[in-house]
Amino acid sequence: MTGNKGIWERQYDQAENFLWSLRPIQTLVDYSPLVKEGNVLDLGIGEGRNALYFANKGFEVAGIDISETAIKRSLTAAKEIGVTINAEVNEIKKFEVEENTYSLIILANVLNFFNDKEIKEIIKRAKKD
Numbered sequence: 001m002t003g004n005k006g007i008w009e010r011q012y013d014q015a016e017n018f019l020w021s022l023r024p025i026q027t028l029v030d031y032s033p034l035v036k037e038g039n040v041l042d043l044g045i046g047e048g049r050n051a052l053y054f055a056n057k058g059f060e061v062a063g064i065d066i067s068e069t070a071i072k073r074s075l076t077a078a079k080e081i082g083v084t085i086n087a088e089v090n091e092i093k094k095f096e097v098e099e100n101t102y103s104l105i106i107l108a109n110v111l112n113f114f115n116d117k118e119i120k121e122i123i124k125r126a127k128k129d
């Protein structure tokens with residue numbers, strides 16, 4: 001795992017409840033009618049606000065995050081809401097995105113934490129098909 005794991009763990013630890021709330025990003029809500037039914041992948045899922053929104057709409061949702069705390073929170077929230085998501089700790093820069101699998105790949109408020117070279121590589125991996 002990369003060096004920023006500790007930084008993110010601390011951020012989540014310091015949040016009394018949710019760091020980002022459970023309200024999905026409005027842009028995703030607005031564009032959600034355009035997403036074909038199927039699988040959604042959330043890279044940097046955080047506490048799951050966007051993933052849970054799509055799971056609630058009937059999508060099969062998977063997500064990864066470098067923070068164990070974030071993943072635990074997203075899974076707990078999913079249980080409480082009564083939806084299933086497949087969330088696990090993983091590193092975006094190493095994660096292999098399965099080809100021809102996802103109707104939507106979310107990278108919400110995530111790319112800004114990487115440098116230009118990393119961003120290009122992450123997008124290349126996410127877009128390969």
Ligand SMILES: C[S@@+](CC[C@H](N)C(=O)[O-])C[C@H]1O[C@@H](n2cnc3c(N)ncnc32)[C@H](O)[C@@H]1O
Nearest residue numbers: 008020044045046065066067090091092108109
């Ligand atoms: C600003 S938060 C956004 C969380 C979520 N996408 C949202 O919109 O609520 C950025 C997230 O990216 C995760 N992250 C940062 N670097 C990562 C990496 N290298 N691999 C996986 N996740 C990472 C952080 O742990 C954090 O949960």
